[in-house]
Amino acid sequence: MRSTPDITPHLGQLLKFRRDLHANPELRYEERRTGDKVAAYLTALGLTVHRGLGQTGLVATIHGKGRSKDNPGRCIGIRADMDALPVTEINSFDYASRNQGCMHACGHDGHTTMLLGAATLLAQQPDFDGSVHLIFQPGEEGGAGAKAMMDDGLFEKFPCEAVFALHNWPSLPAGQMAVRVGPIMASTLRFQIKVSGKGGHAAMPHTTLDPIPVACAIVTQLQTLVSRNTDPLDSAVLTVGQITGGTVENIIPDDAIIAGTVRTLKKETREMFIEGMKRISHHVAAAHQCTAEFTLRPGAYPNTTNHAREARFMASVMREAVGDDNTFDDVLPAMTAEDFGFMLEAVPGAYGWIGNGPGGKAGVSLHNPAYDFNDDNLGRGAKFWDLLARRWFEQPAQD
Structure with a gap:
């Protein structure tokens, strides 16, 4: 040498x-x-x-x-x-x-x-x-x-x-x-879920379809993709970093938006999360007579796999x-x-x-x-x- x-x-x-x-x-x-x-x-x-x-x-x-x-x-x-x-x-x-x-x-x-x-x-x-x-x-x-x-x-x-x-x-x-x-760094994807309901006066919630509690329910259920759908010997992280909705405290808004990231070490786990987030957001929103639109945002990276x-x-x-x-x-x-x-x-x-x-x-x-x-x-x-x-x-x- x-x-x-x-x-x-x-x-x-x-x-x-x-x-x-x-x-x-x-x-x-x-x-x-x-x-x-x-x-x-x-x-x-x-x-x-x-x-x-x-x-x-x-x-x-x-x-x-x-x-x-x-x-x-x-x-x-x-x-x-x-x-x-x-x-x-x-x-x-x-x-x-x-x-x-x-x-x-x-x-x-x-x-x-x-x-x-x-x-x-x-x-x-x-x-x-x-x-x-x-x-x-x-x-x-x-x-x-x-x-x-x-x-x-x-x-x-x-x-x-x-x-x-x-x-x-x-x-x-x-x-x-x-x-x-093998994988030394995770893949990442950025997602957004728009929950649409029907806004109205905060004093009359029964006349509205409030998207805020629906968005909160979706956030909670998304974590089951980690705790109940991911192999315990695999790794995944789902983080909701942003929830936005409304303009003032006494008005129920029409929409609420959830945004976050998912990080996985396996491509198949990543695909499972995409399908799971679509399914959960759609059905949780439907259970409350609202709708949810799931989209992937720009900025996704693949696994760094040696x-x-x-x-x-x-x-x-x-x-x-x-x-x-x-x-x-x-x-x-x-x-x-x-x-x-x-x-x-x-x-x-x-x-x-x-x-x-x-x-x-x-x-x-x-x-x-x-x-x-x-x-x-x-x-x-x-x-x-x-x-x-x-x-x-x-x-x-x-x-």
């Missing part, structure tokens, strides 16, 4: 870059400044940058020794997401967000910078037999940016025999890494990078969702976690206004990606 280059001389530059991204976050499909910064960094490495995939996404390719655009050899993709969240940051450090109501509360600033660190190492010592596509993706936070890049021809323009991604993970101690074969060979390979690189005691190759899946699942439906690959430890204030989680990426992972993550690319091309190709 060839030795790998040293990331240490580049850590200061990577730290400055990551904190600049954190101070200047951009929401999904608005990552123009971020894209400009990433493109400038890659161009300085001597790479050609292809922009415009998925609106604000970009791709650069590092060719190994003797390889070129016309003769790329075997190719893999490594993906980092770039977008921030509509969250108001409460941190007081000097690189806190300068964009009110927008924050890197999920560590995508770190993901982007880790991949740039890997690009630095791979470009510095391109003594591998193949090509690495560096995929900088927009719109992961509810925008399905992975699918948008694919719809714009990502894997046709940049074919990959495998694709990989990492997410910083606050419940995993810093210095540890994790992956698993392919066996690629997940086992990723675990082997993790063990080399952080040691056997710090690698977990059968970690329990999470019910959060990730649009990298779209890529894994099209190309074999794997998605793993790099331990962040508590982000910012002790115990805060992803999407918290006090969250922050652990800068110790800049070097750790860059070295991991560099090692993964080199080790991939050292193993024989699969038919």
Whole structure:
């Protein structure tokens, strides 16, 4: 096995870059400044940058020794997401967000910078037999940016025999890494149920068909899909995050609207929930002489399901990078969702976690206004990606 280059001389530059991204976050499909910064960094490495995939996404390719655009050899993709969240940051450090109501509360600033660190190492010592596509993706936070890049021809323009991604993970101690074969993140779908009745005066409910208690009954019954329809050895989460209806306290409205999400680890469980929600909402409403209209809203993500060979390979690189005691190759899946699942439906690959430890204030989680990426992972993550690319091309190709 060839030795790998040293990331240490580049850590200061990577730290400055990551904190600049954190101070200047951009929401999904608005990552123009971020894209400009990433493109400038890659161009300085001597790479050609292809922009415009998925609106604000970009791709650069590092060719190994003797390889070129016309003769790329075997190719893999490594993906980092770039977008921030509509969250108001409460941190007081000097690189806190300068964009009110927008924050890197999920560590995508770190993901982007880790991949740039890997690009630095791979470009510095391109003594591998193949090509690495560096995929900088927009719109992961509810925008399905992975699918948008694919719809714009990502894997046709940049074919990959495998694709990989990492997410910083606050419940995993810093210095540890994790992956698993099979589903590591849940699918998610967003739904709305509109309950229609007949409004009227609050003092005369008998002359109305009040949709409010009907909506409440539907919410209660929806949870039986988890408690009584889902295999106890499977996992599913149904959350109603919004109920709206009415304009003032003394008027019974015509309509009430329920909105929420469903997260599952199996496609068949997801389909069961869709049919079950339709059935429950329709029949509960009918029992009260009302009607219910069930609709799926935009923003559904598939399961993030790791392919066996690629997940086992990723675990082997993790063990080399952080040691056997710090690698977990059968970690329990999470019910959060990730649009990298779209890529894994099209190309074999794997998605793993790099331990962040508590982000910012002790115990805060992803999407918290006090969250922050652990800068110790800049070097750790860059070295991991560099090692993964080199080790991939050292193993024989699969038919």
